[in-house]
Amino acid sequence: MRVQAGDAFAVYGLLRAGESGFAQFGLENAFAPLGPCTLRGQLYDLGAYPGLVEGAGSVVGELFEVRDASVMPKVDAFEDYWPEDPARSRYVRRHVRLIEPDRDAWVYVWVLGLETARLIPSGDWFKRETA
Template sequence: MRDLLFVYGTLLPGLRLHAAMQGGLPRGPASCEGRLFDLGDYPGLRPGPGRVIGELYEVDDALLARLDAVEEYQPADPAASLYLRQRVAVQRRVDGATVQAWAYLYNRSAAGCARIPHGDYWRYLSERGG
């Protein structure tokens, strides 16, 4: 079965975990409501006002299971999970249509972490020089 996944951080093309997306079919740029935080080596999406920029992919159940491990999501123990895989409303940037897609939401407090105000991790890395 194929489904949609919204990615916004290190799974994006050109970034360090993108190889984990092998088998996913790119479906274009997208955004969702939320706040993006710099957690050090990776970003975290938390609910709240704002927009987060990313990419939409078509994925199958096997790829989602592999990504669950990468994102430290444990469906049987959500409280112990670093990220939770949840459905979010995603706006496709090509046509403005809103679709439902999976996304990995950071499952810890972001207190003390820098917010990425524009919600674009690629841009943030570019501005930081890396």
Template sequence: MRIFVYGSLRRKQGNSHWMTNAQWLGYHTQVDYVLYSLGHYPGAVPGEGNVQGEVYRIDASTLAELDALRTKGGEYKRQLIQTDYGSAWMYVYQRPVEKLTRIDSGNWLDKDRY
């Protein structure tokens, strides 16, 4: 199975250690999503924009660990998307974004510009 990550799970980011056993497949831009800063990590929601990230091949054990990390408390919901590498899971933010800072570039690595 595959997963699309766009924030702290990306290479050289704060939670990238969770992806140690994953196989990097390449970059992907997911259209019709908007990226917001939640402080130390981002949240993507459906909207007019795009989100840049990376696609990995992962095993069921890694997916279970990421689910425990990301879906705890209902902050994110896992959703299936289409990428150039095939279908992949993406964690979509589930809370209101009105008071959050939008990252217009769609790239979490640009977070300090906003």
């Protein structure tokens, strides 16, 4: 499945408004803000960026509507997601059901190990105290 204009996209780390990835890719033009969201899973501090791992728990994010899907290959590369070579990917892009609001959205999910990662109990990258 491909991301298309009109799709919902949830972000929780460097792609959130005000963070470096958001500015780097001009997402203020490519994504229209829909408000806060809550995703299922746990958030880990991986050093300079976070990783969402699917499972129990909740993660704080922001929800957007994709206006310009042509930006997605650049965003995929930023997230180390390589759809043509999944073994090379650190994240995968998945279509998931959000906790809040009750709808589906695309999100990047961490798929590598967590050996040196630390759990962020709040699930909020902006409040990244770790356990």
